[in-house]
Amino acid sequence: MMNKYIKFIFIPSLILLFYFFFPLQIFLIGNETTFVSILFICFAIEYFIDKARNGEQIYMRPIAAIKAMEEAVGRATEMGKPVLYVPGISSLDQIDTISGLIILGHVAGMTAEYEANLHVPVCVPIVMETAKETCKEAYLKKGRPDLYRDDMVHYVTDDQFAYAAGVNGIILREKPAAIFFQGKFYAESLLLAETGNSIGAIQIAGTGSSSQIPFFVTACDYTLIGEEFYAASAYLSGSPEMLGCIKGQDYIKVGCIILIITVFMCSVLNSYGYINFDISSLFRISVIK
Amino acid sequence: MKRKIAYFLVVFIGFLTLLGHFISYPPLNNFIDNDATQWFDIISGFAAFLGVINLLQLHLNKVANKRSNWKFSIFTLVSFIVMIIFGFIYNGSNVAMGPHLKEEGSAFYWMFHNIYLPLGATMFALLAFFVASASYRAFKIRNFEATLLLISGIFLMIGRVPIGQLVPWWMSLEIYIFLLFAIIASRFKEKKTMLYSMIGTMIFMPLLILFFNLSDLGIFKIPEFQEWIMAVPATAGSRAIMIGIALGTIAQSYRIITGRERSILGD
Numbered sequence: 001m002m003n004k005y006i007k008f009i010f011i012p013s014l015i016l017l018f019y020f021f022f023p024l025q026i027f028l029i030g031n032e033t034t035f036v037s038i039l040f041i042c043f044a045i046e047y048f049i050d051k052a053r054n055g056e057q058i059y060m061r062p063i064a065a066i067k068a069m070e071e072a073v074g075r076a077t078e079m080g081k082p083v084l085y086v087p088g089i090s091s092l093d094q095i096d097t098i099s100g101l102i103i104l105g106h107v108a109g110m111t112a113e114y115e116a117n118l119h120v121p122v123c124v125p126i127v128m129e130t131a132k133e134t135c136k137e138a139y140l141k142k143g144r145p146d147l148y149r150d151d152m153v154h155y156v157t158d159d160q161f162a163y164a165a166g167v168n169g170i171i172l173r174e175k176p177a178a179i180f181f182q183g184k185f186y187a188e189s190l191l192l193a194e195t196g197n198s199i200g201a202i203q204i205a206g207t208g209s210s211s212q213i214p215f216f217v218t219a220c221d222y223t224l225i226g227e228e229f230y231a232a233s234a235y236l237s238g239s240p241e242m243l244g245c246i247k248g249q250d251y252i253k254v255g256c257i258i259l260i261i262t263v264f265m266c267s268v269l270n271s272y273g274y275i276n277f278d279i280s281s282l283f284r285i286s287v288i289k
Numbered sequence: 290m291k292r293k294i295a296y297f298l299v300v301f302i303g304f305l306t307l308l309g310h311f312i313s314y315p316p317l318n319n320f321i322d323n324d325a326t327q328w329f330d331i332i333s334g335f336a337a338f339l340g341v342i343n344l345l346q347l348h349l350n351k352v353a354n355k356r357s358n359w360k361f362s363i364f365t366l367v368s369f370i371v372m373i374i375f376g377f378i379y380n381g382s383n384v385a386m387g388p389h390l391k392e393e394g395s396a397f398y399w400m401f402h403n404i405y406l407p408l409g410a411t412m413f414a415l416l417a418f419f420v421a422s423a424s425y426r427a428f429k430i431r432n433f434e435a436t437l438l439l440i441s442g443i444f445l446m447i448g449r450v451p452i453g454q455l456v457p458w459w460m461s462l463e464i465y466i467f468l469l470f471a472i473i474a475s476r477f478k479e480k481k482t483m484l485y486s487m488i489g490t491m492i493f494m495p496l497l498i499l500f501f502n503l504s505d506l507g508i509f510k511i512p513e514f515q516e517w518i519m520a521v522p523a524t525a526g527s528r529a530i531m532i533g534i535a536l537g538t539i540a541q542s543y544r545i546i547t548g549r550e551r552s553i554l555g556d
Contacts, residue, residue, distance in 0.1 A: 026313055028312065102552040125340030128340060129336055129339060151346075151350070155341075155347075161413055191416060193423075194423055227536050227537030228537075230541040231537060231540070242550075245544055245549070246540075249540045253536060
């Protein structure tokens with residue numbers, strides 16, 4: 001118990017004291033809100049990871065899209081058709097692409113287990129190399145390195161619409177039974193998802209591009225919205241540590257909701273003159289210099 | 290050992306980059322702002338060669354083994370070779386090789402502007418048709434949410450075209466009454482009762498609005514109403530998603546830089 005207090009109350013407080021009261025000017029000015037938020041979120045996540053590691057049961061709400069992933073691969077196997085995985089059109093400097101590749105590892109594991117054919121057309125060469133390694137490791141981990149083919153992951157083109165045309169061609173010619181769109185997408189999202197819809201494939205999408213979510217919701221069977229996309233890999237891994245991380249994330253979300261309501265109420269009271277303090281000034285977004 | 294080095298690099302560079310956003314130390318700030326991104330560009334540049342080799346290998350194999358749809362691969366290979374020739378060997382203009390890529394008279398420029406760009410524009414234009422087919426599916430009245438989507442969609446479409454400004458207040462009111470009765474229709478046991486109630490409301494409500502002099506309210510002006518839909522409910526929904534995305538990004542990054550998320554390294 002004492003250790004917990006030290007770890008989750010004493011250490012963050014010490015860091016905050018150090019950050020705000022250190023006599024030398026070693027910290028950038030203007031990033032205080034960001035620093036405090038990140039510190040708070042990281043320690044909250046760590047707290048729930050610690051709880052999960054100590055064997056506490058963690059309930060995770062079921063996410064339909066994640067549950068459907070295995071069903072989609074199973075369906076493709078039964079139909080004798082390939083599984084198509086599209087990891088978006090961005091490079092590895094985007095967290096969405098990294099998340100997409102992590103999910104690819106899990107999907108490749110499923111295709112290795114079910115002996116289904118996996119096809120991963122890629123838009124960026126560096127993503128291709130990473131995707132190749134991810135798939136190779138997944139097949140090796142499942143004890144089926146013999147099923148891995150080097151042309152499973154291949155490069156198409158760097159251009160956005162040429163890539164969309166290439167992938168649409170693959171969809172129409174090969175008619176995959178399951179299509180995964182997991183990564184960063186832009187205007188090509190609807191072109192891809194509608195083509196997949198026209199051939200009757202089960203489509204599971206996930207992206208952090210908020211402007212593309214409506215298109216995926218319309219054209220795909222399942223969509224991982226917002227933070228679900230980032231939580232998918234942790235959810236699929238099933239390890240207590242990862243699940244604890246998601247739980248921590250959910251509690252922070254509850255905290256955000258309470259904070260929004262508090263700020264709203266205080267702002268209303270401030271505008272009517274009941275309190276003389278503009279709380280929203282505390283949360284002004286600072287620009288990192 | 291090889292994997293441990295990879296973990297170490299991920300954790301070390303991850304924390305270094307994070308610290309660089311908060312610590313005022315010019316060499317560190319310079320590293321994360323300039324050097325690290327340049328390193329990434331250099332590695333990506335080398336990876337481009339791997340991409341090209343992969344593309345050639347794949348399509349040459351397809352043609353050589355006459356695998357299914359191998360004829361399409363011939364087009365890819367021919368296009369690839371033609372652009373290589375116009376980029377590196379044949380110029381077609383008076384300027385030197387290199388700058389000729391942006392010179393209007395060069396063969397490469399002609400190919401790019403007359404074949405490549407129109408093809409890209411064609412793909413982009415296809416979006417209009419896909420939006421129409423996707424909207425048709427989304428707007429089908431299946432449940433309450435789909436009905437709300439349809440109603441909002443109609444108001445947005447009418448409000449954003451010039452004819453929307455010509456719709457008088459009473460017509461907007463009648464539209465609202467129709468929509469209200471469309472939603473509550475299932476509550477009426479008899480169709481006649483519903484019809485009489487609707488006609489009664491359609492006559493009584495405009496008189497009531499006139500009596501209280503409320504015809505200037507923004508809700509009766511479709512362009513203003515659609516602005517409100519975009520500014521309030523749509524923005525609220527998208528911000529909720531964005532908060533979720535931001536939290537997810539932080540949690541995912543935290544898992545990666547603390548070495549817990551190892552799937553990307555094959556664990």
